[in-house]
Amino acid sequence: MSQPSSTGSFDVASLVEDVNLRRVAQYALVVFFLGFFLVPLETGIMTAIKTNESVARSLPFAPPVGEGFTLGNIQFALEQLSGSFFNSLIMSIPATIGSVLFGSMAAYGLTMVNWRAQMGMLMLFVVGVFVPYQAVLVPLARFWNNIFPLARMLEPMVASIPFFQGYHAELVPLVITHIAYGIPICTILFRSYYQSLPNSLVEAGKIDGASITKIYRRVILPISKPMFGVVFIYQFTQIYNEFLFAFTLVTGSDAPAAPVTLVLPAIGASTSGIDFGIRMSAAFLAAVPTLILYVAFAEQFAKGLRTEA
Amino acid sequence: MATHDNTEQVTDTTDEAVGWESKLRYFLNSDFVRSAPYWGIPFVLMSIAVYGGIGYNFAISFTDYEGLGTPDYSTLDLEMYTQALSSDAFISAAQNNLVLLVGFTTICLVLGLFLAVLLDHGIRFSEKFQTVYLLPMSLSFVVTAQLWLWMFNVESGILNLVVTTLGFNPVDWLGNPSIALGAVIFALIWQFSGYTMVVYLAGLQSIPDDQFEAARVDGASIIRTYLRIIVPQLKEASVSAAVVLMVFALKAFTFLYALVGRYRPPNGTDILATLMVRRAFKFGEWAYSAAIATMLLIMALGVIGPYLYYQYKQGSL
Amino acid sequence: MGQIQLTGLTKRFGDTVAVDDLSLDIDDEEFLVLVGPSGCGKSTTLRMLAGLETPTSGDIYIGGDHMNYRVPQNRDIAMVFQDYALYPHMTVRQNIRFGLEEEEGYTSAERDERVVEVAETLGIADLLDRKPDELSGGQQQRVALGRAIVRDPEVFLMDEPLSNLDAKLRAEMRTELQNLQDQLAVTTVYVTHNQTEAMTMADRIAVMDGGELQQVASPFECYHEPNNLFVAEFIGEPMINLVRGTRSETAFVGEHFSYPLDADVMESVGDREDLVLGIRPEDIAVVDATTDDTPADDAALGDHELRMDVTVVEPHGDQNVLHLSHPDQPSADDALQAVTEGMHLVTRGDRVTVTIPPDKIHVFDAETGTAVHNRRHDQEADRTQLEQ
Structure with missing residues (x-):
C-alpha cells in the first residue's frame, strides 16, 4: 500500500x-x-x-x-464526370459560404434578441433542420420553373462569363435553394458555439462603445474561426453530397448542368446491365472531394455531427 | 443620508416628460433593432423557403392540380388525402416506411452504443478507429448506393460469396421483395451506425471518470458498470440520435433512387418519400403528391414536436 | 460631472422582482459599494446603470442627464467585469485600444500614446504585446482596469472585479484600486458580496437584500449603527451576536439570562414585546472564572455579567475567537461568540465570566427587524479619544 x-x-x-x-x-x-x-x-x-x-x-x-489491372475504367469515368465535377463545385462552394455566413449572422443576431422572441425564432429554425424536403419539392419546382424562372433570365448573362456556359445558370436557383435550406442547421451549430462564449464579451464590446457590426467583425468573427471550420466542412459535405434538390431543379442526369450526384446513378449502365468497373470508378471519383475533406478534418466533421444532436 | 442637491435640475425630465423622440431614438438604438439585419435576413430567407414552401405545398394539396398549367384554387377539398389513404400503394409504402423507421432506428442505436462502449475504454488509437467507423457518414447516399449495389450483386457480390461459401444458394437481395427492405436497412445501418457511435461517445465522455472508478472500487465488473451505471445516463444522447434517425427514415429517398437509378425503387422497398417523388415528377400528379408530402411532414412533426417540447422544458435549447 | 441619481428603480424578470423601488444618490467622485448576498439585486442594479438591462420602471440620471433611453456607449461609463471579458484574440494593447477607437477627438497616434500612458499607470507597459491567456489573473485584472480607464469616463462600474483572485492578491488589488480611484477622482460603483471589500474600500456602502435597499451609509455607520437586523448580521466578521427574547419591566429576558436595560433604551423600546439583543463579539469582555478572585456562585455576578463555558477556541494569532455556551445547556449551539486579544489565553472547557457592556448593545424589534437602539457613541468623542 x-x-x-x-x-x-x-x-x-x-x-x-x-x-x-x-x-x-x-x-x-x-x-x-x-x-x-x-x-x-x-x-x-x-x-x-x-x-x-x-x-x-x-x-x-x-x-x-x-x-x-487497368486504369481504363477510372479514365472513362473521369471523362464522363468532369463536367459534372465542375458543376458540383461551382454549386457547392458558394452555397456553403452563403449558408455558413448567414448561419453565423443569425446565431449572433439571435443573442441580441430578448429571450421570449429568441425562443420562438429558434424553434422555427430547429424545425427547419428536420423538415422533410419532400414537403417543399412541389412548390420549389413550381417556383423556380413557373413563377420565378431565374435560370432562364440569367442564362445570357452567365454565358458571357469566361469558362461558363449558359446552362450553368440552372445552378443559380440551386445555390439559392441550398443556402436557404442550409441556414437552419448552420444557425443551430453556431448558436451552440456562441452560447458557450461568456456573455460579458459582447457586453464589454457594448460598453466600449462598439456597434453591433463592429462587435461581430472584431470580436465574434475572429473568436469563432474554429467553429467556422467545423460548420464549413459539415455543410460543404452535405451540399456536395445532396441529391434531391438537384434532382428537382436540374432535370435529368443527362442535363449539362447536372452535378456529380445526379450523373452517378446512370454511369456505366447499358441495356446489357451495369458495368461495375466503370460504376465503382465513378462512385470512387465522386466521393474523392468529401473523402479528402473527411480524412483531413475528421475531428471537425465529427464535432459538427455531435453538435447537431 | 443621500444628498439631493441635483433633484431640482432633473425633476423636469422624469420618465413621463421624456419626449417620444428620445424613446424612438432609444428604440432605434436598441439591440433588437440594430441586430435586425443579422437575424432578420437569414430568418426571412429561411422562413420563405421552409414555411412558405410548406404553406404553398399545403394549399396545392387541396386542389386537383395535375400535369402542366396552374393550380386551380376555386374548389378546395380533401379528395387527394382520401384518395391516398385508400390506395394500396400508399398503404404498402406506409407499412414499409414503418418497418424502415423502427428497424433502422433500433439497430442503429444498439450498434452505435455497442461501438461507442467498445471504443470508449482501453483501446489504443481509439480516435483512428472512430474516424474509420464514421467514414461512411461522409459519403453521399448516391455513392453508398453504388457500393452496396455491388455488394448485393447476385452473381459476384460479396454477400452471396459468403452465402455460397457457407453452402447456401445465392440470394437475390434486392430482387426478392421480402428481403429487399432488410437489405436496404442493412446498407443504411452501415452508413449511419458511425453517427450514433459518435453521439454516444460524446455522451460517455461527459460522464465523469470517477463513476467508473467508484464502480471499480465497489467491485462491479466492466459490463455491469456499463449496464447499470453508464447506459442509463445516455438517455439524452439516445433521444436526440433517435430523432435524427427517425426523421431520416421518413425522408429517405436518395439511397433508394440511386440503387436503381429510376423512380421506382426495388420491389418491396417503396416508401412514402419515393412514392411522393414518383407521383410528382414522373406522373405530374402535383396535388396528390403534395398531399402525401403533407402527411409525411405531419409524421416528422410528430417525432420532433415532443422532442422540442422536452428540450424546451429541460431548458437545453 | 459623475453624480448619479436613481429614483424608484425597479426591475422585474417575469414574476420575480430583482430590484424593488430603489432610490439612491451617489456623489461625484464618490466610491460607493453595493453589497449584499447573491440574488439581492446588486448586479442587476449595476447592469441597469450600465445600460445592459432596461429598468421596468424608475429613472437613472448620470451627471443630471436622463439615461434610461441611452445605450451603454452614450452613457460615458466604463465597466470592469467579474471575468474581465478580455478579448482573447487581441493583444493587451489592442484590448485597451478597442474602446478608445470609438472616442472622438483623438488622432491615431494620440490613441496609441494614451494606451501606453494608461499601461504605465497600471504597471503593465511591458505586457502590451501579450495575449490575455499569457497573463496571470492579477495582470488580466489590470488590463481590464486599463480598458476601463483609458476612455476617461465619468463613472466606473465594477462587478465583483476581485472575486477571481486569490486572497493575497485580492488584498493587494483592493489597496491599488482605492489609490487609483483617488487619483483619477472618478465616481465608482462597485458591486461585491464580500463585506470586507465593502468595509475597506467604500466611501459609502449600500446594503441590499431581496431587491431592496437596506441602508446607505459610511462603513462606520453600517457597522455601528445598522438600520436593521439584516445589515447588522451582514456587516462584520465574525458576525454580531444576536439573542432573541422578550421585554420585562426593566430588562431584556432571554432563554438563559436576563439583561437589565437602561431607562433611555427602555424608552426607545416602547411597548415592543419581542426583541433581539445584539452585541459585537469584540465588545464582549471575557475573564477567566477559575482564578481565585472571581466569586464562586452566580449570585455574586454583576448585572451585566454572565457565567459561560468555552466550547471552541479559534486562534487567529492577533486575536482569538471564542465560542461560548451557557453552563446549563452545553449541548446547544454557541450562545455567543467573543473576540479576545491574541495573548489572552483561554482553553476549551474553561469557565469564564462574560461581561456585556450596556453602552455597546444593540436592540432590534424582532418582528420587523428594525433597530430600536444602537450602541452609544459620539463620533467627536471617539476621535478625540483616539488622538490622545
Whole structure:
C-alpha cells in the first residue's frame, strides 16, 4: 500500500489475466468492425481498377493481378464526370459560404434578441433542420420553373462569363435553394458555439462603445474561426453530397448542368446491365472531394455531427 | 443620508416628460433593432423557403392540380388525402416506411452504443478507429448506393460469396421483395451506425471518470458498470440520435433512387418519400403528391414536436 | 460631472422582482459599494446603470442627464467585469485600444500614446504585446482596469472585479484600486458580496437584500449603527451576536439570562414585546472564572455579567475567537461568540465570566427587524479619544 499503485491491494495477477483476455476480445471486435466498415469501400476500389474480365473471374475484394489491372475504367469515368465535377463545385462552394455566413449572422443576431422572441425564432429554425424536403419539392419546382424562372433570365448573362456556359445558370436557383435550406442547421451549430462564449464579451464590446457590426467583425468573427471550420466542412459535405434538390431543379442526369450526384446513378449502365468497373470508378471519383475533406478534418466533421444532436 | 442637491435640475425630465423622440431614438438604438439585419435576413430567407414552401405545398394539396398549367384554387377539398389513404400503394409504402423507421432506428442505436462502449475504454488509437467507423457518414447516399449495389450483386457480390461459401444458394437481395427492405436497412445501418457511435461517445465522455472508478472500487465488473451505471445516463444522447434517425427514415429517398437509378425503387422497398417523388415528377400528379408530402411532414412533426417540447422544458435549447 | 441619481428603480424578470423601488444618490467622485448576498439585486442594479438591462420602471440620471433611453456607449461609463471579458484574440494593447477607437477627438497616434500612458499607470507597459491567456489573473485584472480607464469616463462600474483572485492578491488589488480611484477622482460603483471589500474600500456602502435597499451609509455607520437586523448580521466578521427574547419591566429576558436595560433604551423600546439583543463579539469582555478572585456562585455576578463555558477556541494569532455556551445547556449551539486579544489565553472547557457592556448593545424589534437602539457613541468623542 505504500507504493503509489492504482491497483492497490487487489490480486494483481488475476487482474492482469482477466484484463488480457478481455483486451483480446475487445481488439478482435474492433478489427471485425474495421472490416465491416471498410470492405464495401475496398471492394469498390478494387473493382474500379480491374478489367471486366478480371471482375468476372476474381473475388470482388481481391486486388487485380497482372493483366487484370487497368486504369481504363477510372479514365472513362473521369471523362464522363468532369463536367459534372465542375458543376458540383461551382454549386457547392458558394452555397456553403452563403449558408455558413448567414448561419453565423443569425446565431449572433439571435443573442441580441430578448429571450421570449429568441425562443420562438429558434424553434422555427430547429424545425427547419428536420423538415422533410419532400414537403417543399412541389412548390420549389413550381417556383423556380413557373413563377420565378431565374435560370432562364440569367442564362445570357452567365454565358458571357469566361469558362461558363449558359446552362450553368440552372445552378443559380440551386445555390439559392441550398443556402436557404442550409441556414437552419448552420444557425443551430453556431448558436451552440456562441452560447458557450461568456456573455460579458459582447457586453464589454457594448460598453466600449462598439456597434453591433463592429462587435461581430472584431470580436465574434475572429473568436469563432474554429467553429467556422467545423460548420464549413459539415455543410460543404452535405451540399456536395445532396441529391434531391438537384434532382428537382436540374432535370435529368443527362442535363449539362447536372452535378456529380445526379450523373452517378446512370454511369456505366447499358441495356446489357451495369458495368461495375466503370460504376465503382465513378462512385470512387465522386466521393474523392468529401473523402479528402473527411480524412483531413475528421475531428471537425465529427464535432459538427455531435453538435447537431 | 443621500444628498439631493441635483433633484431640482432633473425633476423636469422624469420618465413621463421624456419626449417620444428620445424613446424612438432609444428604440432605434436598441439591440433588437440594430441586430435586425443579422437575424432578420437569414430568418426571412429561411422562413420563405421552409414555411412558405410548406404553406404553398399545403394549399396545392387541396386542389386537383395535375400535369402542366396552374393550380386551380376555386374548389378546395380533401379528395387527394382520401384518395391516398385508400390506395394500396400508399398503404404498402406506409407499412414499409414503418418497418424502415423502427428497424433502422433500433439497430442503429444498439450498434452505435455497442461501438461507442467498445471504443470508449482501453483501446489504443481509439480516435483512428472512430474516424474509420464514421467514414461512411461522409459519403453521399448516391455513392453508398453504388457500393452496396455491388455488394448485393447476385452473381459476384460479396454477400452471396459468403452465402455460397457457407453452402447456401445465392440470394437475390434486392430482387426478392421480402428481403429487399432488410437489405436496404442493412446498407443504411452501415452508413449511419458511425453517427450514433459518435453521439454516444460524446455522451460517455461527459460522464465523469470517477463513476467508473467508484464502480471499480465497489467491485462491479466492466459490463455491469456499463449496464447499470453508464447506459442509463445516455438517455439524452439516445433521444436526440433517435430523432435524427427517425426523421431520416421518413425522408429517405436518395439511397433508394440511386440503387436503381429510376423512380421506382426495388420491389418491396417503396416508401412514402419515393412514392411522393414518383407521383410528382414522373406522373405530374402535383396535388396528390403534395398531399402525401403533407402527411409525411405531419409524421416528422410528430417525432420532433415532443422532442422540442422536452428540450424546451429541460431548458437545453 | 459623475453624480448619479436613481429614483424608484425597479426591475422585474417575469414574476420575480430583482430590484424593488430603489432610490439612491451617489456623489461625484464618490466610491460607493453595493453589497449584499447573491440574488439581492446588486448586479442587476449595476447592469441597469450600465445600460445592459432596461429598468421596468424608475429613472437613472448620470451627471443630471436622463439615461434610461441611452445605450451603454452614450452613457460615458466604463465597466470592469467579474471575468474581465478580455478579448482573447487581441493583444493587451489592442484590448485597451478597442474602446478608445470609438472616442472622438483623438488622432491615431494620440490613441496609441494614451494606451501606453494608461499601461504605465497600471504597471503593465511591458505586457502590451501579450495575449490575455499569457497573463496571470492579477495582470488580466489590470488590463481590464486599463480598458476601463483609458476612455476617461465619468463613472466606473465594477462587478465583483476581485472575486477571481486569490486572497493575497485580492488584498493587494483592493489597496491599488482605492489609490487609483483617488487619483483619477472618478465616481465608482462597485458591486461585491464580500463585506470586507465593502468595509475597506467604500466611501459609502449600500446594503441590499431581496431587491431592496437596506441602508446607505459610511462603513462606520453600517457597522455601528445598522438600520436593521439584516445589515447588522451582514456587516462584520465574525458576525454580531444576536439573542432573541422578550421585554420585562426593566430588562431584556432571554432563554438563559436576563439583561437589565437602561431607562433611555427602555424608552426607545416602547411597548415592543419581542426583541433581539445584539452585541459585537469584540465588545464582549471575557475573564477567566477559575482564578481565585472571581466569586464562586452566580449570585455574586454583576448585572451585566454572565457565567459561560468555552466550547471552541479559534486562534487567529492577533486575536482569538471564542465560542461560548451557557453552563446549563452545553449541548446547544454557541450562545455567543467573543473576540479576545491574541495573548489572552483561554482553553476549551474553561469557565469564564462574560461581561456585556450596556453602552455597546444593540436592540432590534424582532418582528420587523428594525433597530430600536444602537450602541452609544459620539463620533467627536471617539476621535478625540483616539488622538490622545
